[in-house]
Each structure stands twice: as C-alpha cells, then as structure tokens.
Amino acid sequence: MNNFTFHNPTRLIFGKGMIEKLTTAIPAVHHIMVTFGGGSVKKNGVYDQVIRALKGRDIVEFWGIEPNPTIETLRKAIELGKGKQIDFLVAVGGGSVIDGTKLISAGLNYNGDAWDLVKKGSYYDCTPMGTVLTLPATGSEMNNGAVISCKETQEKYPFYSDYPVFSILDPETTFSLPSFQIACGIADTFVHVMEQYMTTTGQSRLMDRWAEGILDTLVEIAPQIKNDPKNYNLMADFMLSATMGLNGFISMGVSQDWATHMIGHELTALHGLTHGATLAIVFPGTLRTLRDQKKDKILQYGERVWGINYGSADERIDKAIEKTEQFFRSLGLQTRLSEINIGDETITEIEHRFNKRGVAFGECQNVDGKTARAILENCK
Secondary structure (H helix, E strand, C coil), rough: CCCCCCCCCCEEEEECCCHHHHHHHHHCEEEEECCCCCCCCCCHHHHHHHHHHHCEEEEEEEECCCCCCHHHHHHHHHHHHHHHCCCCEEEECCCCHHHHHHHHHHHHHCCCCHHHHHHHCCCCCCCEEEEECCCCCCCCCHHHHHEEECCCCCEEEECCCCCCCEEEEEEHHCCCHHHHHHHHHHHHHHHHHHHHHHHCCHHHHHHHHHHHHHHHHHHHHHHHHHHHHHHHHHHHHHHHHHHHHCCCCCCCCCCCCCCHHHHHHHHHHHHHHHCCHHHHHHHHHHHCCCCCCCCHHHHHHHHHCCCCCCCCCHHHHHHHHHHHHHHHCCCCCCCHHHHHHHCHHHHHHHHHHHHCCCCCECCCCCCCCHHHHHHHCCCC
C-alpha cells in the first residue's frame, strides 16, 4: 500500500426530512446564495423545503446551472454573488449544480476570470458552501472535485477546490427522477469505483473489498430500482453508494486510473452527451484495450463481483467484460459509439487533443492519444 494522507471534512446529514437541518447548518450571520439547475426542484417539493428552512435569512437565488456546467453561466453567478457580498453558498441539485457552485465559491474570491482557475486546475481560497443533493451520481457532495465546460471552445476540464462544509442527502428527493438520469447515475457511480479499483492486484485487501462491496450493491439494487424507483431503502443505498464511491474512502494508498473519465469528458465536450452515458460506452472499451495490463484485476473482479470462476483466463476475462457491458445495457444505456452516430472524426479529434496537451492517464500513465484512439476504436 502506498503512503497517503486522508482528510474529508464534509459533514453528511442523511435521511428523510433532513433538509430542515439547513436551519441550523448555516450560521445566521451569512449572506447566502442558493444555486439551482433547471427547475425540477420546484416540481418535487425540494425548493419549498429549502426556502422554508432558510426563512428569515438573507438569501439570493441563482437559477440555470446546466448539466455539464459552463463557465459562461457560472460567470453570471459569480458577478451576482460579488455584487450581493455573498459569503455562503448552498447548491441544490445534482453533481452539475454542485460542481458549478464549487467554481462559484472559488470565483467569488478571485479577481480575474474564473476560467483561469479551471485551466490552472485548482484554487482553495473559497467561499464556504453546503449542498442539498437531489441526484446521486458524481459524489461531488463529499469531495473537492468538479468538472467545468466552456461552450465557446468545446472544452471540459476537472477542477479542484474546497470540500463542501456539509451535504444533506434525503433519498426521497430522488423519487421523481427520470429513469435515464437514474441509469446514468448508477453507471457514473459504478465507473467511479472502477477507476479506483480496476488497476493492479495486491495493493490493499481492504480497499479492494470496500470497492467490491459498492459494486456488488449496485449490481444488486439496479434492477430493483428499475422496478421500484420510489423504494426508500433502495434509493438510500444508491445515494450512499454514489457518495462513498468518490469521497476518497476507497482510494487510500492505491493507484488509480481515470482514463475512461478523461475520454468521456471529451465526448461530452464535443457532443453534449450526459456524463454517465459516455462512461457506459468508454469503460468496456478501456477493458478490452488494456486487458493484458489489467489481467489479474479483471480476473479478481470477474470472480468476486460476477461469480466467474471457470474457464481459461482469457475466457474469464472475456466473460467479465461482457458482464460489465451487459450491466450497462440492463440500465437502458447504449454501449457503442455507433449507436449514437459518433465515428472516426470524433476519435481523431480526441486523439489530437490528448497529443496536443501531452497528457497520459491510467495507473501506468500510458493512456496517451494513441491509446485513447485504440480505446475508442474498441467502442465502435
């Protein structure tokens, strides 16, 4: 196991009716900006709960943070927040709203253009923020990462700032989610875990078993959620799986991959695809391309998650990859680029972007432009 330092300061407030805890979670002295997405929170009752909990407080609302939050929108929020002397933020929504609010929290204390911070990759002089999660997927409610897009240049980059001070997770807020969003959230959570797990064997028994426990949970509950999306206990397990999948708890002392995410971000930047949907396409291609490098871990994953313990090594690897792709398809997601009419032009552009930036991802730092192309070729 590698050396590591672990610290996660986010306080989780979990359960039915917990949105009312906003009343005590934020000191009364703060000037608060509450950020939202497109308005679904007004249909499912979350907005009313938030406003009721913040009754009598000095609040400003900012609406319109889109899926894959853009710098163009976030600049407007930063300008509004500076004008209103905002000193606390509350993000109400899914990962996109939370990601966007993280950049707002950094931009409020920065004198230049916030896109500079995204290109830099991190900024930690931030206005404190909390979250009310309504869509489990990204784990952004309990980590310090975000991903921000630029419409003008069709770019999308990861960005790191401060952790949320608190996050409120009420599984009932998920009951009105469309099935596609739930499917993408499950796929996103699954691949988050795999990016930290699907590397090499023998690093940490504990991290492996912890990751496999989340994967097993997702495989078990996914078909049940499809049939019963308003089941509190199922959605509680889903919500907490998404949070635990990317809050640092399963990555302590082990190597990580993240090549699938970096390729998926480019598909989103170029075509506007939902993030979880891109991962369902790219991840099986990553396994097919890097099967020799990841051989031992794929075999372990196949046995422990899918019960594959018969046949030759190659046969078991084939079966594990097949089971993974079938899982994504069982969610109702597409798993091939040809199904969404993406071809060689996009593959070439992503290869060019990787090469131009001089990047290489994966636990072996070998997923460069050439290998990214090979992965995408294996996704056709």
